[in-house]
Amino acid sequence: QRDAKGQYLFDLLCHHLNLLEKDYFGIRFVDPDKQRHWLEFTKSVVKQMRAQPPFTMCFRVKFYPTDPAALKEEITRYLVFLQIKRDLYHGRLLCKTSDAALLAAYILQAEIGDYDPGKHPEGYSSKFQFFPKHSEKLERKIAEIHKSELSGQTPATSELNFLRKAQTLETYGVDPHPCKDVSGNAAFLAFTPFGFVVLQGNKRVHFIKWNEVTKMKFEGKTFYLYVSQKEEKKIVLTYFAPTPEACKHLWKCGIENQAFYKLEKSSQVRTVSSSNLFFKGSRFRYSGRVAKEVMESSAKIKREPPEIHRAGGTPSALRPSERPLVPCRVSAGLESLRDSAHSTPVRSASHGDAFAGPGRGGRAESSERVAVIADESYSPADSVLPTPVAEHSLELMLLSRQANGAPCSIEEEKESEAGTPAAEAEGELRALCPGAAGLGPAQAQQVNKFLLSVLRLLLVTVGLLFVLLLLLIVLTESDLDTAFFRDIRQTPEFEQFHYQYFCPLRRWFACKLRAVVNLLIDT
Numbered sequence: 001q002r003d004a005k006g007q008y009l010f011d012l013l014c015h016h017l018n019l020l021e022k023d024y025f026g027i028r029f030v031d032p033d034k035q036r037h038w039l040e041f042t043k044s045v046v047k048q049m050r051a052q053p054p055f056t057m058c059f060r061v062k063f064y065p066t067d068p069a070a071l072k073e074e075i076t077r078y079l080v081f082l083q084i085k086r087d088l089y090h091g092r093l094l095c096k097t098s099d100a101a102l103l104a105a106y107i108l109q110a111e112i113g114d115y116d117p118g119k120h121p122e123g124y125s126s127k128f129q130f131f132p133k134h135s136e137k138l139e140r141k142i143a144e145i146h147k148s149e150l151s152g153q154t155p156a157t158s159e160l161n162f163l164r165k166a167q168t169l170e171t172y173g174v175d176p177h178p179c180k181d182v183s184g185n186a187a188f189l190a191f192t193p194f195g196f197v198v199l200q201g202n203k204r205v206h207f208i209k210w211n212e213v214t215k216m217k218f219e220g221k222t223f224y225l226y227v228s229q230k231e232e233k234k235i236v237l238t239y240f241a242p243t244p245e246a247c248k249h250l251w252k253c254g255i256e257n258q259a260f261y262k263l264e265k266s267s268q269v270r271t272v273s274s275s276n277l278f279f280k281g282s283r284f285r286y287s288g289r290v291a292k293e294v295m296e297s298s299a300k301i302k303r304e305p306p307e308i309h310r311a312g313g314t315p316s317a318l319r320p321s322e323r324p325l326v327p328c329r330v331s332a333g334l335e336s337l338r339d340s341a342h343s344t345p346v347r348s349a350s351h352g353d354a355f356a357g358p359g360r361g362g363r364a365e366s367s368e369r370v371a372v373i374a375d376e377s378y379s380p381a382d383s384v385l386p387t388p389v390a391e392h393s394l395e396l397m398l399l400s401r402q403a404n405g406a407p408c409s410i411e412e413e414k415e416s417e418a419g420t421p422a423a424e425a426e427g428e429l430r431a432l433c434p435g436a437a438g439l440g441p442a443q444a445q446q447v448n449k450f451l452l453s454v455l456r457l458l459l460v461t462v463g464l465l466f467v468l469l470l471l472l473i474v475l476t477e478s479d480l481d482t483a484f485f486r487d488i489r490q491t492p493e494f495e496q497f498h499y500q501y502f503c504p505l506r507r508w509f510a511c512k513l514r515a516v517v518n519l520l521i522d523t
Contacts, residue, residue, distance in 0.1 A: 003044055004044065004046075005041060005043065005044060005045065006027070006040050006041040006043060006044075006045050006048070007041035007042065008045075009027065009039070009045055010025075010026075010027055013027070013059060017075070017079075018306040019075055019079070020073065020076075020298075020301055020303075021072060021073055021076040021294070021298050021301075023063070023288055023289050024062065024063050024065055024076070024080070024294070025079070026038050026059075026060065026062030026063075027039040028057065028060060028062075029048075029049070029055065029058065031051065031245075032050055032051050033243075035245045035249060037249060038252075038253070038256075039057065041288070060083055061083040061084075062256075063261070063291070064083075064192065064193050065080060065193065066193040066194070066261070066291060067167065068080050068084075068164075068166070068167055069160055069164045069167070070295075072298040073301065073306070074305055075306050075308055077156075077159060077163060078159060078308055078310070080163065081110075081162060081163060084162070084163065084166045085107055088103060088104075088131065088166075089129065089130065089132070090132070091131070091132045092174050092175070093169060093172065093174070094169070094170070094171045095171075097138060098141075099169065100130075100138065101141040101142050101145055102145055102165060103130070103162060103166065104125070104130040104131070104138075104142045105142050105145035105150055106150070106158045106159070106162035106165070107128075107130060108125060108128065108146045109153050109155075109158040110155040110158035110159050110310070113155075114151050115146055115151065123139070123143075124143065125139045125142045125143040125146065126139045155310055170197075171190075171197075171199070171204070172192065173190075173191075173194075174188075174190040174192060174197060174199070176189070176190050176199065177189045177190065177250045177253070178241075178246075179240060179241050179242075179250070180239065181200075181238075182238055182239075186200070187199065187200045187205075187239065188200075189223070189250060191253055191254055191257035191258075193261055193291075194209065194261075195207055195208050195209040195210050195212070196208040196210075196213055196254070198237075198239075206237065208225070208227050208237075210257075210258055210261050210262040211262065212229055213225065213226070213227060214227065214228045216251055216255060216272075217273075217274050218247045218248060218250070219275070219281075220244050220247065221242070221243065221244055221246075222239075222240055222241075223238070223241060223250055224236055224237070224238055225237040225254075244446065245445070251282075251284075252284050255272050256286045256288075259286040260288070260290050260291050261291050263290045263292075264290070264292055265290065265292075265293065266288070266289050266290050266293060268290075269286050269287075269290075270285070271284070272284055272285065472502075475488060475494070476498060476502055
């Protein structure tokens, strides 16, 4: 319904998935300007959408658990496992070659079970795509670990071990926001369960714990992070987002993550303003529970563990109507490749080389060099917008590109979107309104924000004048004899104002009022 809140949609989805530990998850969508947004649960779903229906949304992890292995229910761990597996596939979870091989082996064990020479011929691990790029050496290492070290592990055990290992990595929980620092160098900002992270290249250049972050604000495209460290050392980190909307999204994500991980109770959450002036800037308030409350609530869960239908070859006999289809479409088809029975994308024999082919940013390297994951150029921009942003036809096209191993960049998504019905409708609108041809949606939104700010300033000014007028009337006309009013009335300045200005003005108003009344009586 048009007035349905985001909370209604989210609860409906979690009920479908039989998910109780739902505070770690959220719904994300991409607007026509390719800007990501989290669906706000306190607002109407339709009002948050700038695109035309049908709306495409994405169910994914919003707050990564501090200790994913400590999650109460297996269904929650499985959904977090799917998310981190996807982060690994998109190059967001960086690790050394040895760690990469172990993580991939856990995925393989969870999806195909124990090694069986009859079912798994030589080179079987090369048919799965775990990372943005593979090498033969890495594939052999994955198969070796799977054969010799993981035999007998159930899918649930393998997923649990995967989570325990992933949690120890520096980029666990990273959801990158592309920015530039004050020197103009590209950087990625991210909020993790442990604090604020800045990544440049494949290195973590800043890590600030949540208890050291004192304030976050933004102005236009500029994001400020105020940090208070030991020995009263205070610093301000400044970064520049691509657009004002991207900067606002970054700020809101920071406010939510800090509230979730840092606070003890949700009652401590306060409304935060992006500006020091109360009539200027954006105001935002985190509306959910905090991590400590979520853990306490999870400990009270007492029910039979729900059965899980995994995307791999070991289903737990969940009824078709209850199968968690949504997390299998966390991105545009990564978990639902038509030619695969497994949740990990399968490499086709005819396109085997395409997976290791050159990507963005000059990645044409030898197969031996790409084996070291941590030595790769960190490029989460390849998947900064992995959520579906187009109609069904574009979604199938993205799916086929991923199946052939070609990563979809932001620029390619923009070009593809140019042919969608939404883009055509926008073109028709600009043709009908020539005056608005040079004013894009982002510019129009900036104009609206400016007008809103001016209107807010005007209202505040009028309000202050009204309050001063009331105070003046009380001082001059009332008989209140409090110490405060008495002190003001006895000042020479007030007496001069009262007799030289206020009394003549009052007599003038009274005279005009009598004249108007007499005129009305005569008529």
